Amino acid sequence: MIRLQNLNKSYKLNGRTKVVARNINAVFPTGISVALLGRNGAGKSSMLRMISGAMLPTSGRILSTGTISWPVGFSGSFNGQLTGEQNCRFVARVYGVDTDEMRDFVEDFAELGQHFYLPFRTYSSGMKARLAFGVSMAVPFDTYLVDEVSAVGDAAFKEKSNRVFAERMSAAGAIVVSHSMVMLRRTCQAGAVLENGTLSYFHDIEDAIDAHLSNMERALARG
Incomplete structure (x- = not known):
């Protein structure tokens, strides 16, 4: 289990404040593969880095009852x-x-x-x-x-590679960032959507994808 507790993260980017997490409280269950969805720039990679321990939050903490990898394939x-x-x-x-x-x-x-x-x-x-x-x-x-x-x-x-990765996932959980909905549907059971510093957890991957696509449509409508 991974628990995000009162998690806040913001930093300066080109003179503007970028908010990745705004008082997020969420739990990623043990043994579940969760898709982490969000529009470009929402802070998905930053969230993974905080969970891995490579980046510190501004405030709050991340607790875990098990071992967490570095981002797979990172060299x-x-x-x-x-x-x-x-x-x-x-x-x-x-x-x-x-x-x-x-x-x-x-x-x-x-x-x-x-x-x-x-x-x-x-x-x-x-x-x-x-x-x-x-x-x-x-x-x-x-x-x-x-x-x-x-x-x-x-x-x-x-x-x-895909076969070995699938074998590892059969005995572990994962938090997965990808733009491929096909890959996420194949790999994940649940989903979490990061939008404007808030994180919404969905127990069904299809509900998470629907919420993410709705956010994308609203963003396009706003221009």
């Missing part, structure tokens, strides 16, 4: 001077995962060949994404945070 924290293997081992030690098991899983999953033993800074963007997704899937979290993740590589690799 920004890897050390460019370390090899793919060394980065895997470092992450494994941080999260208390067996280092050899993580190395073996990621090496097999990412299909980087000898590049797995070369510095991360030498990787192409696609190789970085493969390594990052593999590392994300190698750590068993109670809740996975997903921010517009998409599988990379050829059709066979994408199929493998």
